Amino acid sequence: MLATPPDFDVLIVGAGLSGIGMGAHMKMKAPGHSFCIVERREQIGGTWDLFRYPGIRSDSDMHTLGFDFEPWKHEKSIADAPAILDYLNRIADERDIRRHIRFGHKVISADFRPDEARWHVTVEAEDGERKRITANFLYLGSGYYDYDDPYDAGFDFSEFEGTVVHPQFWPEDLDYADKKVVVVGSGATAVTLVPAMAEKAAHVTMLQRTPTWMFSRPAKDAIANFLRKILPGELAYRITRFKNIKMQSFSFKQARNKPEKVKQYLHKRIEKVLGKNYDKASFTPPYNPWDQRLCLVPDDDLFEAMNTGKASVHTGHIAKFEKNGVRLKSGELLEADIIVTATGLRLAIAGKIAISLAGEPVDFSQRYYYKGCMFSNLPNLAVVFGYLNASWTLRADINSDFICRVLNHMKETGSDLATPLLTPETEAAIEEDNIFDFSSGYIQRALDIMPKSAKAYPWRLNQDYVFDRKMMKDGPIEDGLLTFTSSCAGNAHIPEELEAAE
Numbered sequence: 146m147l148a149t150p151p152d153f154d155v156l157i158v159g160a161g162l163s164g165i166g167m168g169a170h171m172k173m174k175a176p177g178h179s180f181c182i183v184e185r186r187e188q189i190g191g192t193w194d195l196f197r198y199p200g201i202r203s204d205s206d207m208h209t210l211g212f213d214f215e216p217w218k219h220e221k222s223i224a225d226a227p228a229i230l231d232y233l234n235r236i237a238d239e240r241d242i243r244r245h246i247r248f249g250h251k252v253i254s255a256d257f258r259p260d261e262a263r264w265h266v267t268v269e270a271e272d273g274e275r276k277r278i279t280a281n282f283l284y285l286g287s288g289y290y291d292y293d294d295p296y297d298a299g300f301d302f303s304e305f306e307g308t309v310v311h312p313q314f315w316p317e318d319l320d321y322a323d324k325k326v327v328v329v330g331s332g333a334t335a336v337t338l339v340p341a342m343a344e345k346a347a348h349v350t351m352l353q354r355t356p357t358w359m360f361s362r363p364a365k366d367a368i369a370n371f372l373r374k375i376l377p378g379e380l381a382y383r384i385t386r387f388k389n390i391k392m393q394s395f396s397f398k399q400a401r402n403k404p405e406k407v408k409q410y411l412h413k414r415i416e417k418v419l420g421k422n423y424d425k426a427s428f429t430p431p432y433n434p435w436d437q438r439l440c441l442v443p444d445d446d447l448f449e450a451m452n453t454g455k456a457s458v459h460t461g462h463i464a465k466f467e468k469n470g471v472r473l474k475s476g477e478l479l480e481a482d483i484i485v486t487a488t489g490l491r492l493a494i495a496g497k498i499a500i501s502l503a504g505e506p507v508d509f510s511q512r513y514y515y516k517g518c519m520f521s522n523l524p525n526l527a528v529v530f531g532y533l534n535a536s537w538t539l540r541a542d543i544n545s546d547f548i549c550r551v552l553n554h555m556k557e558t559g560s561d562l563a564t565p566l567l568t569p570e571t572e573a574a575i576e577e578d579n580i581f582d583f584s585s586g587y588i589q590r591a592l593d594i595m596p597k598s599a600k601a602y603p604w605r606l607n608q609d610y611v612f613d614r615k616m617m618k619d620g621p622i623e624d625g626l627l628t629f630t631s632s633c634a635g636n637a638h639i640p641e642e643l644e645a646a647e
Contacts, residue, residue, distance in 0.1 A: 161191020
């Protein structure tokens, strides 16, 4: 190990939910370690600051999308982006996290040098100047999608004379009042946009190639709001959080075990608003519930917009875009002044940062997840990739807590290398599992870049929060797989098994 210490003990990439959450956990649970958060934008919030399209809101309840240490106090549990940003900003200020953030710093590359037990991280400022930051541990809270390049469905708009918008780059000055709008897509973004735009637009059509399962629920959690009136805030929050976690888990398991029963339940909720004569085919996907994420419809807003005649859902395949709208293969023309391409995101691993180990590029698709937090044979690096069947922050919380335990253990034992060790013999015996069995397009398009996952814990990105929380919070840090070693001046002490694995 070099005589000169690194700039920081921990470098956190991203000031969204994951990054702010890790900063707060370090303040509480690893206060003896220095940290810095680097954020490419000029504000905190990540996704919730980047996306500016009408109606942007959470598609999870804020009692589970919120942190375990900070109660959600708003009346609405399905919150819009401004409310989520208020929540994050309050945490950053009250917990003295903001002074640790360096805004306008985009991480370009990160190379871990075992002989120094530190990451050499190259960041680029807004003026193009590049700087070097060193840290013993790297925590990636940069999310899971490409901030620069959304998925391009390859549409040809050369004949269309109106305006084309992608939700990821929503123009502030877009005037859609009294305009005909076609939103292409049927995912969470489209389901959010349609009722929000329908308030001002002449008409909004959601054009879907394939229907999506939709689940309606009130935006306000009546039980949570009642408990806050009679109990201390933190206790009310813990009870509500526990309730909602159990409900999420139960709903997911029901969908997998009794899909036909869940289908009937979802259809009945839609029928209650749209009436018995609604077009059931437009809300019946060719897959089972939770083969893709369910789209949340808070307060039935999409269905209510349809009832007023201001919105509609149309199922069909696009033939071409003409000057006045979208021509379907059926021959029908959907007139449009504005077309919104809500066709999905593009996933990115490690925030598109060029990660390397001792100068050799790291191919994450050849590494196994370790407890959904670290990677096989890659020292001193952790990442957050949220749950597919539950709220993102549930994973962010348990990963932050676990890494704080790892950091404290490293300090107690005098070690500076923490490596999930996977020997060639052990890897050869692993039965691989496709945990990304969701049929969602954005998942399927990215399978070739995803890290590996085993059928058996801990070499997997598990999808059971209750199990994960118990193992991450109460399980031993030294489990025979996560090794703690020390570097020496000019030469790292790395187990022979790791050298062989590399």
